[in-house]
Amino acid sequence: MAQNSVDSVSKTSLTLLGLGAMGAALARTWLAAGHPLTVWNRTAVRAEPLAVQGATVAATPAEAVAANRLVVVCLLDDDSVEEALDGVDLAGRDVVNLVTSTPGQARARAAWAHERGARYLDGGIMAVPPMIGVEAAGPYVFYSGSRALFDEHGDTLAVPAGTRFVGEDAGFAALYDVALLSAMYGMFAGVAHAFALIGKETVAPGDLAPLLTSWLHAMAGSVTRTAAQLEAGDYTLGVVSSLAMQVAGTPTFLRTAAEQGVSAELLAPYFELMARRLAEGAGVEDLTGVVDLLRR
Structure with missing residues (x-):
């Protein structure tokens, strides 16, 4: 007990607002590491x-915020932050907002905090609750906003998950977060289509799974080329399979889906973008031109 007391004195005290699955995991990790913690839910x-x-x-919330300079917010959404902290004195506080939001919401929340006399850091958590506090699982959080806040509290923030500061623009953490998750959902869509294709056959999902895993891992290298x-x-740099060649092959995927009684709704939109880019005369390019179509 005496040792724990000594350890806790040297550890930064903090407040945590929100004790859902993620908030509770964060709280348990900080407590286990000896950080004095005030919580509200x-x-x-x-x-x-x-x-x-x-x-x-x-x-x-006001009592919780008053207890510590460092205030971590892990509520449901941006509206929840507004509601919980409405009228709460934030002057002199360091607010770290881990609520999933858009870049625009994060920038607006940063301005909101600054108007109330607080420093602000936005965070995008790249982990699920069971990964928190488990270094081997590789959890980390994108942070953006006040560099001074991050430098001062970085060690405390790194206790439950690794930290990656991505810029003083408060919207960048949310941007990185959503960009990575968007790519993840695209992958999930392809995996869902692949499993749907074998649904009426005697091919076991467990037999396809390791092949899918290794194939997707091999294809991940294309991200750097893009x-x-x-x-x-x-x-056209480093093109392995041209757009023209790949568009020529798309009817096979659509026919296979039809033969297997599977909807092509997850693939068809991307194939349509590929065809549009080809129609612009970009046949010798890689698939990268699709990015330009999405930006329009």
Whole structure:
């Protein structure tokens, strides 16, 4: 007990607003590391297990914010932040907002915090709750906004998950977060289509799964090539399979889907973009020109 008391004195104290699955995981990790923690949650019963572990439970957001300079917010959405902190004195506080939001919402929330005398850091969590506090699982959080805040509290913020500062524009963490998650959902769409194709056959999903995994891993290398082409403004650099060649092959995918009784609605929009780019005379390019079509 004496050692824990000594450790806690040297650890930054902080406040956490929001004890959903992610918030509770963050709280447990900070407490386990010896950080004095004040918590608040709209449904007070969720704070009870953390109180047993040593957290101080605040009755209101204002009480929680008043307890510490460093205030971490992990609520449902941006509207929840507005509601919880409406009228709360933020002067002199360091607000770290881990609510999933858009870049525009993050920038507006940063301005909102600055108007109230607080420093602001926005965060995009690249992890699910079971990964929090498990270094081997590779969790990390994108942070953007006040560099001074990040430099001062970086060690504390790194306790539950790794940290990656991506710029002083408060919207960048959300931008990186949504960009990565958008790519993830695109991958999920392709995987769903692949499993749907074998649904009426005797091919077991478990047999296809390792092949899908290795194939997607191999194809991930194309991301670096796409980035290089975008930065150079030359979509013919390092082309392995031209747009014209790939468009020529798309009818096979659509016919296969039809034969298997599978909707092509996950593939067809992308194929249509490929065809549009080809119609513009970009047959010798890579698929990178689709990015330009999306920007229009």
